[in-house]
Amino acid sequence: MTLNEILKLATERNLSLQSSRIAVERTRALQGTAFNLDPTAVSLSQDPTSGGSPDNAITVSQSFALPSVYTARKSLLKAQTDVERSRLAVNESELKREVSKAFYDLLYAHDVLTIYSRQNSIYNDFNRVAVAKFKAGETGRLEKMNAERLKRENEIKNMNAERDFRTAQLVMMKWLNTDTLIVPVDSIDDKAIFQSNPSIDSPLLMLAKADVDVANRQLKLEKRGYLPTLSLGASIQAVIKGFNPYNIERRPYSKGDFMGFSVGVNIPLAFGAQKAKMNAARKNVDIARLNVRNQEYMLRKAYEVAYNDYLSALNSLEYYQTKGVPQAREMERISKISYENGSIGYIELMQNMQSAVDVWKDYADAVCRYNKTIVELNYLKGDKQ
Known part of the structure; x- marks a missing residue:
């Protein structure tokens, strides 16, 4: 499955999201009590x-009561429904972020497994060559033993990579509320372009603003408490x-x-209790407004941190795509031919092959890191992944 297919499935099957949708329906039903x-x-x-x-x-x-009281109560209940809708949007955004990160972890584990699986085939060929050279008397026993050791070590790494891939699949199954094993399919997209100081429309900020609206409407309702x-x-x-x-x-x-x-x-004659309710409602308005300012500030700073991570990840990704991966591919090809022709020894061969493997793994890590920074930026900025 591609990321978009997984996200669609997650929004349909995730139990936490289903609970949030029911909460919206509940508050909408409560509007009838105005x-x-x-x-x-x-x-x-x-x-x-x-x-x-x-x-x-x-x-x-x-x-x-007077009609204005019922109107104010209806307005408050509608605002509370809007809060639940905003909370649902927050939960959807957080779910998409977590599922997207889980997808890229799964894709990374799959890439690592592919690297070690491919190395298994290469090491098998080298081990075969080393055994043939040993039998022909061209090399000593030490080279044959090293070839067998490296082959076995790579097999162990391959098995561990299979377990890591299985673990990543289990994590994905948790988010999708399914027992079906997911195999990731990477979709090739153009590199995303982000600004260093964009407008913030995060659902978290929208939720904070919705809380301000509820606090204001609650204050208006409390003012009606002085009416006969x-x-x-x-x-x-x-x-x-x-x-x-x-x-x-x-x-x-x-x-x-x-x-x-x-x-x-x-006619109410004692206003002490109602005055206390009014003061408390005003404090709630002040708290909600401060929360909006704090949420906007925290999102802005979090975006700046994520943007720096994005630039660093983009720099690494471009290096491996333009230089690192082509060189690693060429290093593998030349080393294999040189060893079979006797131009280089086994130790030099293994050093070159290990360097190539490190490059492939670093490239997979760079891709995963880059994709995760995009997910985080989209989450903080409020754009859909």
Whole structure:
């Protein structure tokens, strides 16, 4: 699989990301609680001044806040949903970064395994030549022993490289929530170009700004706490014949039951608690704004560090692509031919071959480092990988 295919699979299968999506749906569902009335009160009453008559009253009453309170509450709940969306974007960005790094670790392990596997074939050929020369009396036993030793050592390195590759596969499986083994396929892309001081649109910064919006809307809602609430009530006469402890005959009026109503205003008189809530809400706004400034500063500095790493990795990569790898390839070819022709000895051959292997490994490391710096820069800057 290529990196893009793996990233697509990760966004679909990762359990942590699925949990974040559910959190967004939960906060969206909570927006329905913005218009939340107090429970409606229903009461049955007996007037003690009526001489214990069976004349009763059924009263229904309801209290509610002013419309601006419900509007402010709805606005706050929408802002909290936006925070969860921003948090989901942060989790997606972090997942892409970790999966991308795991992919390049997997690709590096695969490259190292390929290097040692190729060296196995080369060392087998050299060992065959060394044995033939020993039998022909052209070399001593020491050269034959060294050839066998180096062949065996490379086989051990190859087995260790296979285990490292397996470990990298297991790490990738963890991020993808799958039991399928992944073999990386490198996609050839043009070298990325980054600026030293770009605009920062990281999801981390967007999340901090969303927290500021929530804090401001929470403050607006707390300001509504000084407003009065209203209450409405209606009563209707009722005669319960079964309730007549004094045996007084009383019947409903022939022209209909008596009706009553009440309208009330609940005015807060003690403002100490509400004032404390207001002060706390203002502090939350101050904290959220400072967090935005701190997040922007930290992202900026982290980008500068990553940009320096990127320039260093790019410099190394260009060297190995233009000079190191071609020279290593030529060194292997000439050394092999020279040894078979007897122009160089076995010790010089092994030194040259080891130098070539070191170059190949350094090149694989340079590619991995370069790719990881691109991943980090994209993460910090806010661009999609």
